[in-house]
Amino acid sequence: VQLQASGGGLVQAGDSLKLSCAASARTFSRNTMAWFRQAPGKEREFVSAIIWYSGVTRYADFVKGRFAISRDTAKNTMYLEMNSLKPEDTSIYYCAAGVVDYKDYVRPQAYNYWGQGTLVTVSS
Numbered sequence: 001v002q003l004q005a006s007g008g009g010l011v012q013a014g015d016s017l018k019l020s021c022a023a024s025a026r027t028f029s030r031n032t033m034a035w036f037r038q039a040p041g042k043e044r045e046f047v048s049a050i051i052w053y054s055g056v057t058r059y060a061d062f063v064k065g066r067f068a069i070s071r072d073t074a075k076n077t078m079y080l081e082m083n084s085l086k087p088e089d090t091s092i093y094y095c096a097a098g099v100v101d102y103k104d105y106v107r108p109q110a111y112n113y114w115g116q117g118t119l120v121t122v123s124s
Helices: none
Strands: 003-007 009-012 017-023 032-038 044-049 057-059 067-072 077-082 091-098 118-123
Touching: 003 077, 003 091, 017 032, 017 091, 017 118, 032 077, 044 077, 057 067
Parallel strands: 009 118
Antiparallel strands: 003 017, 017 077, 032 044, 032 091, 044 057, 067 077, 091 118
């Protein structure tokens, strides 16, 4: 299974971007897909997750009200709509998938599959 993340780019503060994560296989073991990000010199941090079959969503506090996660089950693709971007959102954004216990969704170690990352740069 391969996850292909795309949609990153260079934008100005206050702008919007929409990231996509396409899974190569229609059926594989996963109940959760998520977005993480990692800035230079920092640890990978949780951004948002979605329960694949129910659509229930989870967000890190620092993106609540600005980012929206969604999925298209027919296209086997997850999205992250990012609005009101800030310079501190600059990071490589990774998508992930796996069979994740509800209490572990913020932990990168809980996910089995990872995309290659897409760079988001927000200038001030």
